[in-house]
Amino acid sequence: MRLPLSLFLAIQAALALAPAKRYYDSHDYYVLEHDPHAGASLAECAKTLGVEVIEQAGELVNHWLVRIPKGLRKRDSDPILRSLEDLRRTTDFAQISHRSEEVLHRRRVASSVRNVFPQTLRQRVKRAPPPISPPKDAETSSAVAQRLGIHDPEFQRQWHIVNDDFPEHMMNVTPVWDMGITGKGVITALVDDGLDYTSDDLAANFYAYGSYDYNDHTELPTPVLFDDHHVAGIRILSGPISDIDEAAALNYDYQNTSIYSCSWGPPDDGRSMEGPGYLIKKAIVNGVQQGRGGKGSVFVFASGNGGRSGDQCNFDGYTNSIFSVTVAAIDYKGFHPEYSEACAANMIVAYTSGSGNHITTTDRGKNKCSHSHGGTSAAAPNAAGVFALALQARPDLSWRDIQHLCVRTALQVNPDDPDWEPTAAGRWYSYKYGYGGLNGYEFIKAAQDWQPVKPQxxxxxxxxxxxxxxxxxxxxxxxxxxxxxxxxxxxxxxxxxxxxxxxxxxxxxxxxxxxxxxxxxxxxxxxxxxxxxxxxxxxxxxxxxxxxxxxxxxxxxxxxxxxxxxxxxxxxxxxxxxxxxxxxxxxxxxxxxxxxxxxxxxxIRLYQVPLVEDVLPPDPSPNDEPADTDPIIISTSTKTIPRPTEHLPGDHGDAEGEKHKPAFSTVTPAxxxxxxxxxxxxxxxxxxxxxxxxxxxxxxxEGWFSDLSKLVENQMWFFVAIGAVALFGISVGVFFWRRAVLRKRRANYSSLTGGDDMALSSLDRGGSGSRAPRQTKELYDAFGEVSDDEDADEETALRPHVISPGLETGLHSGFLDDDDSPTAGAGPKPTRYRDEPESPVGEAKERSDTPGSGTGSGSSWEHASEPR
Structure with a gap:
């Protein structure tokens, strides 16, 4: 069956326009991976599953965004996944003799639908960067401004460009400007929380065609929230977003856009271990393989701000990707800010807040600036700016050329820091600084004479x-x-x-x-x-x-x-x-x-992202086996990604950095x-x-006490154990003493004058209805021992009690309230993110079962619709 002309034209029109607006309140969205060579057209597959085709899923070939209307009632199972499972089941069990047209059609559809990915919303979070050598005869910021005709009144506060106090620590880009290289014609997309393109500092260089708002699905990424401060060409951080929209954002206009600067990721809380899902990984691989006419998109990621929480960037699947340039932080004195995360995936450092200084940058508004920006969120854009300069000088550089130049031109900072270790290739490497500080002049000078690397x-x-x-x-x-x-x-x-x-x-x-x-x-x-x-x-x-x-x-x-x-x-x-x-x-x-x-x-082989990567032994890889045509259904779970500066310390700009501590001092050295x-x-x-x-x-x-010397080594454990035993003994003694006292009081209990059938309302405060002599029946003794008869009858407490006709029974107002009321689980509303974070309160509280304690790409993100 051929694709209907009307559907074909609609699809082509969708490809030529901006992404369609999403209506998650009225529709459920899916990504359908279609195999056009398996016999059934996209139209046949969509009709059989009962879905509406919306558009191609970003730049992923043969991936289509489809949807169905939401049901009035909450479903026990997903209707599309259930339909696909039924389709596969009926075709698997159909006898060979049953070769009707309907069975053959269903088999073609089942073979043509390779995967289906339900799309749910999640919230990405923002992150907040660093030392470099100056020219031999360093100029002051005033001299540079006068020579280059810079009239920016804030230029002297932009120490990362010209550092008057510590001239050896800056991005060192002014010599590149003297060469006539300003990054002209190179498009950098800041994937962030909005871009105020009306700003006087940004308007002339705003690239509208490569900008898009994936939060509100509008063409311009206008910041809407009060905290949408930072420059961004692609807006994803100001609200929940699905996996396919994030994937599309990372491939948006990827033939014209060269660099994607990403200052966000999983929570920097020291307990999260999470990464991108399957569709996002495919988009990143698609970007490096097909972006910029095959030279590859350059992805720049901030390493993270969880250093004080003991976080490490190798627990983040974005920063430890081979396709990313991971950028950590150093401050204006060249020190390592303690919030900057260390790991073996760090490639370079760039300058940002610390030791008493922040980053001055544009803010939301026509003529406003921020003087409190910082964290690794500021380091990544600084690095992206240097890469833009290099791509103007050498547009033919591939994404791997950029990484090679980082390794070869980075300058060692704080050489006495014990974190530096020699490598077998003759370089120095640090988990805190990577290969060193990114130097604009050295990077561009090397790029001009660079011989491109061979394929991967x-x-x-x-x-x-x-x-x-x-x-x-x-x-x-x-x-x-x-x-x-x-x-x-x-x-x-x-x-x-x-x-x-x-x-x-x-x-x-x-x-x-x-x-x-x-x-x-x-x-x-x-x-x-x-x-x-x-x-x-x-x-x-x-x-x-x-x-x-x-x-x-x-x-x-x-x-x-x-x-x-x-x-x-x-x-x-x-x-x-x-x-x-x-x-x-x-x-x-x-x-x-x-x-x-x-x-x-x-x-040359092109790498393909495996569909399932976490089983042992692993399934056959698409990189060494023919692609499996049997459909596999994967659901992308809902998650909420905290903003990167959520865990950035409030004193990130004021706290003094350090240069004397190894990143990982407790690991056994080799x-x-x-x-x-x-x-x-x-x-x-x-x-x-x-x-x-x-x-x-x-x-x-073997056993808990195979090495008794540990008891001596850990005296605290020993005393805690002794205290626990003593406390238990005291508790047992108190229990038996209290029971003995209560036994003695049993003789003083008041008895009922009229037997068990006497109305409770007739009892006075003293416990009896009159001053008559006691009878033989006692009130229930809550602390007394159960009699032998009661002990033999284990169902005593389960027997129904008969209420006398004259007895008035009162129930508290909440007695009949449903435990599962809508307000039962309501929690406090999430606090708004601020780029100038306040001092955290209670950050040190440990939680074992939190959104951050999950694993992988989808198991632990918070639901975007749930209160936080």
């Missing part, structure tokens, strides 16, 4: 299952090796034959996927040690993370091994805090190496090749086997 190559190494460890899609685990007190190690081997077979030349990123169960996720520490002895801390202890969900197929990333020779044994080490009351199991792991090809003339990087990679003997061999370094303890 990657190798997925075999999956290691320890003791037959498995985990299904519901996170049910079995097998695995318990984590002993001294930790557990496992190895994977990379051989030269592997590299040659996959046309792999030079190493860039490494991703490590782990399956670990643990009763307290924050206790787990994960390290990766290269064949050359270079150690990457992938996860360090997080004191606030009480989640019991562990690491169900979570992916870490490290850039610390850039340009290192990958041949040899790679060792992963998993450990915890050796608490007797907590335990965990290492189920399995795998690793992927990413880099450049040897021969660009050979067929051997390093030398005290100084030599710039050469030592030869490593080729391993004799390519098999992945897990190695356990210690056996787990």
């Amino acid at each position: 190559a990657w190798i997925d190494l075999p999956v290691v299952q320890l003791n037959n460890g498995t985990m299904d899609s519901f996170e049910n685990a079995s097998g695995g090796e318990p984590i002993p007190p001294d930790g557990i190690e496992s190895k994977l081997t990379v051989t030269q034959e592997m590299l040659d077979q996959h046309n792999f030349e030079k190493l860039e990123h490494i991703t490590v996927k782990v399956w670990i169960t643990h009763t307290r996720r924050g206790d787990v520490e994960v390290e990766l040690i290269s064949p050359n002895g270079i150690r990457s801390v992938l996860a360090a202890r997080r004191n606030s993370d009480n989640a019991k969900s562990g690491f169900p197929g979570w992916t870490f990333m490290t850039v610390k091994h850039w340009d290192e020779d990958p041949v040899g044994d790679w060792t992963i080490r998993v450990s915890d805090q050796r608490k007797e009351e907590e335990s965990g199991t290492f189920l399995g792991w795998t690793m992927s190496v990413w880099g450049s090809v040897i021969d660009a003339g050979k067929d 051997t390093t090749p030398a005290s100084e990087p030599t710039g050469a990679v030592e030869d490593v003997a080729e391993p004799s086997s390519t098999n992945a061999i897990p190695t356990i370094t210690a056996t787990p303890d």
Whole structure:
């Protein structure tokens, strides 16, 4: 069946226009992934499922946004998912002899609908950046303004451009301006909470065609809320948004837009571990593969502001993506602000608030400025500005060229900081600073002579299952090796034959996927040690993370091994805090190496996002197997993403930074090749086997007291135990004393003069109806022992009681209230976000079951419609 002309024209018209406005209050939306080669047209699939086709889902080919009207009543199950399941079931069980046209039609539709993704709303949150070397003869801000004809009255407050106090710490872009490079013609989209394009400072450079409001679905991203302060070409943070709208935002006008600056992500609370869903991952991969005519969109992400909460950017699936340039923060003195998150995914740092200074920038209004901006939210746009300068000078640079230039031109700051460690490639790396401070002049100078890198190559190494460890899609685990007190190690081997077979030349990123169960996720520490002895801390202890969900197929990333020779044994080490009351199991792991090809003339593979990534053993990957044509239904759960500055300390601009503390001081150090990087990679003997061999370094303890020395090491535990025993003994004594006293009082209880049938209203305050002598019947003794007869009858309390006809019974006003009333769960309304955050109150309170304690891309975001 061919696509009807009217539907075809409607679809083409939709593709040429801005995205259609969403009506989530009256319709339910889905994304339908269609296989046009499986026999059924899009129109046939839509008609069979009973959905209305709205438009293509962003820039994702063969993905379509569809909808149905909401029902009047809440459904027990999703009607579209149920229809697809019924369709698949009937075609699976249809006998071969039943080859009617209807059965064949249903089979074609079932084969043509690859996936269906229900769309629900969630709230993204904003984040809030850094040291650089100046020219030899540093000019003052006044001199620069006079020479360049800058009449901005706020220019002298923009220290990140010209730092009069510490001239070695600024973005160092004025020499680039002297070269006539200003970023002209390069479009940068700030994916944020709105853009006041009427601002005198922004109006002349506003790019309306590449701007869109995905919150209100209007063409211009006008800030509506009072707190929509920051410049943004694509508005997504001012309200709930679905996965497909976020995916579309990251691909919006991606042939003309070069850079997407993103200062938002999961909560920076030290207990969240979350990342993008399947559709968003596909959009990011689509951007780097197809954006800018194939040169790739440049995604810039702020590392996060949860440093004081012990948060780490490797627990954020946006910042630890190989497709992102992750930017951390340094302040105007060149110090590390304690709010800036450290991790092995940090690539560079850029300047932002701290040590007494903030970032001065435009604000909402025609002629207004903000003097209190900061956090890593300000670092990422500063880096994006440098990349825009580079793309004017060299429009042919790819997204990977930008990352290579970051690694090669970043300048080491605070060289005495113990967090710096040598790499096998001869560079220095820090979990706090990445490869160093982004320097505009050095970056553009190197870009002008840069030879573009060859296409991307990657190798997925075999999956290691320890003791037959498995985990299904519901996170049910079995097998695995318990984590002993001294930790557990496992190895994977990379051989030269592997590299040659996959046309792999030079190493860039490494991703490590782990399956670990643990009763307290924050206790787990994960390290990766290269064949050359270079150690990457992938996860360090997080004191606030009480989640019991562990690491169900979570992916870490490290850039610390850039340009290192990958041949040899790679060792992963998993450990915890050796608490007797907590335990965990290492189920399995795998690793992927990413880099450049040897021969660009050979067929180049394009990476595809796997549909299911968290099961062990993993399902066949689309990168090495034919795509599975059997439809898989995935529901994207509702989530609320907090604004990035929600966890930014109120004193982020005033607090003094530091330059003397390592990021992860509690992790067991590994051997390093030398005290100084030599710039050469030592030869490593080729391993004799390519098999992945897990190695356990210690056996787990048997019982709780296998090491009694811990009682001496932890005296607090000992005294708490003694106190608990003493308290229990006192409680038992009080109980028996009270029961004895009450027994003695039983003789003084008043009795009823008229038996059990006497009306309660006739009793006086003394407890009896008259002064008559006592009878033999007593009132119920709540503290007395139950008689033998009552003890033998366990249903005594369940028997109905007969109320005398003359007895008046009164019920409290709420007796018949339903426990599930609409107001039962109402909580306080969420507080409004402010870019100048107030001092947090009660942030240190730990919660084990919070929206932030979940895992993955969809299990733990708060529902956008629920009170917070």
